[in-house]
Amino acid sequence: MNNLKLVTNDFSGAQRSRKNPWLQGIRDAASERLRVLQLPTRKTEDWKYLKLEKLLANDQLDAQSMQELDSKSVEDIDELLAQSFIDGLDAYRLVFVNGVFVSQLSQHDSNPYSVLFSAASKAQQQLIVDHLDTSHNYYHDYFSSLNSAQLEDGLLINIPKDCAVDKPFYIVNLTIGEQPKTSMMRLLVIAETGSTATIIEHEDAPLKHTGMVNTVIECFVNDHAHITHSRLQLDESVTSICSHRVRQGAHSTYQQHQISLASKLKRNDLTVALRGEYASADIRGSFYGRHQQSIDNHTCMEHIVPNCTSNEVFRGLVDNEANAVFNGRIHIHPDAQKTLAELSNKNLLLSDFATINTKPELEIYADDVRCSHGATVGQIDNEALFYLQSRGVPKVEAKRILSLAFIAEIVNQLTDDNVRDFVSQRSSSLFATLQPEGAQ
C-alpha cells in the first residue's frame, strides 16, 4: 500500500505521445469526430434539462498529472477501503482508483478472462481494436468520443465460447484525492457464443472527494450468451458521464440492475441494440437525487430484428431541489416484427422543489409489435404516512421507510445476496439523513 501511486490519465494535448500506439487508430478516429461534435449545451435536445456548462466549470475536462498521496491519506484510504468493498462477495475483484488499475487492491488471481489493454497480447489487441467503438456505428456522442480520443488503457473482459464464469467480476472505481480530478474508465466486454457471466460495477467515493469520471462501456453479448450486469453508482460527490452500449446476438440475454445516486451531475446513456432474433434485454434501475443534485438517464432500446424482447423498469426518487430526467426511447425498426417492448418509469417527488422530467419516446416502424410504456410522477402516499404514524412511527422515519419501499422493488431484484444487502444497508443509512422539514 505504501507505494500506492495514483495516476490519472493525462489527456492534456494531442501532441503528447500516448501509451499503446496500437490504439492510435481508435484515438485518431475519435479525434476526427470531435472536430465536428461539440460540447452539448441546453440547446442540444438530449441535454436540455442540464446546465452542463455550469456543472462542468469546476471539473476540468483535461490535464491531470501524476498524484502521489501522502501517507496520511493512504492510511485513511486503507481504513475506508475495508468498508467500501461489498462484504462477503466472492468475485474477481478489479479495483481502479481514479480510473487507474491498482493491483494491490485487486483480487484476481486465476482470472483468465480479463486483461488491461496495456497488458493485452497481440491477439487480444486485435480483438480490442476490432470491437472498440463499433457497438453502434451510427451513434457517437461528445463524451464517449472524448474518452476514445484520449484512450490509453482499459479493461477487456472476454468470456470464451460456452464458458460459464465461476464467479462475478467485481469492478470497483474509486474517486480519491483532495484535488478534483478527471478520470476515464473504459470497459469492453466480449461474451462469446454460449457464454455466461456476471459483472458488478461499483463506483464510489469513500472520502466524498469530488471529481469527474467519463466512462464508456461496450458489451458484446453474442448468440446464446447471458450477461448479468449490476451497476452501483454510489459516489454522490462525483460528476459522472457514462455511455453504455450493449449489442446482443440471437437468443442472448442481457440483464442490468442499475442503482444510482445522483451527484452534481450524473448522466447515464444506455443503448441496447437487439441484433439477433430472440434476444432479450431486461433493464432495471433506480435513482435517487437530493439537495441540488442532477441525474439524467437516457435509455434506448434498438429493436432491429424480429422476435426480441425488451423490458425496462425504472424508479426515481427526487428530494429537496434535485432534478432528474428519465428519457426512455424504444425504437422498433421496420424488420423488427413480433417485438415485445415494455417500459415503466415511476417517480416519487419528496419535495415541492424537486423536479423530474420523464418522457417515453416511441418510434415504431413495424406493425406486428407489442409495446407498452408508462410514466408516473407522484408524492408520498399520505394515507400510508398516517398509517405508519398511527403505529407510533415518527413522520420523518415513516417518510424514510416509504422512500426505501419505493425503490425496494428494484433493490430486491439484485440477484446476489451480498450485493443486495450492501445496497440496502447503504441506502438505509443514506435515507437516515432525510431532513425532517421535507415538504409534503
Added chain:
Amino acid sequence: MLNITNLKANVDGKEILKGLNIDVKPGEVHAIMGPNGSGKSTLSNVLAGRDKYEATAGTITFGGKDLLALEPEDRAREGIFLAFQYPVEIPGVSNLEFLKTSLECLHAYQNKPLLSAVEFLKLAREKCKLVDLHTDFLKRGVNEGFSGGEKKRNEIMQMLMLEPKLCLLDETDSGLDIDALKVVADGINTLRSPDRAFILITHYQRLLDYVQPDFVHVLSDGQIVKSGGSELALELEEKGYSWLESGTEQSANPLKV
C-alpha cells in the same frame, strides 16, 4: 382515561362533530353505534390525529394529557390504537419490518426493554396464530393484496402486538364472516383488562354478542343522542335508528341504517 368534552370538529371546513361528550375509564368497553355518515369515523380520525380532521372546539384529554396537542405518532406512543375501517396497503414494506419498527418506536418511548430479533419473531408468529393469519403474511407487504377480512385480522394482530391502553376499532366487524368475526372478538377479549379500555365503533349488534359492552352510545349527526347499557344495542337492532330521530333537532332527513 379518555375524556371528550363538547368536541366539535370540521372535515375540509365542514362541521361534522357538533358537541360530543364521552368519558371512558380504564377497563371499560364502549360501543358507538350510529347510521352512516353520522361522524363515527370522523371521531376516530380526530382521536388518532389525521390531517384535515380539525377540532374547532372542546377538549380531549387522554391520561391527563391534552391529546389534541400531540402528533399522531405520540398519541400512539401514549397508548392509543386505531384499527382502521379501511387499512391502507403499503407495498415494499413487509408486515414484519413494519411491526418491528412500530414496536421499537413504542417501546423506546415507553422505556420498555427492546425485544431481541428472536423474541420479536416468536411474538409475531404467536399473534398471527391468534388471529388465524398464516405466518407467510408477515413477509408480505403491509396489507398488500390482503382480502377485506385479512386486513381486519391484521389490524387485530397489530393491536395484540402493540398492547395499547385504548383500542379504537372502527367497524372492524363490517364485512366479516362469522368465523372472522369470532377471531376479532377473541382478539378483543384476550386484551380486555382492568387498565385497558375499548371503543368499538360498529353498525351491528353482531360483534356485541361476543364482546359485552359496558356502555352503548348512539351517534347521530355529530352528537351522542342516547347512551345506555348493552341493552340499548339490542333495542337498536330491533328498531333501527329512526325512533331516535325526534331526539335530534338538526336532522331533517330520515336516517338510514
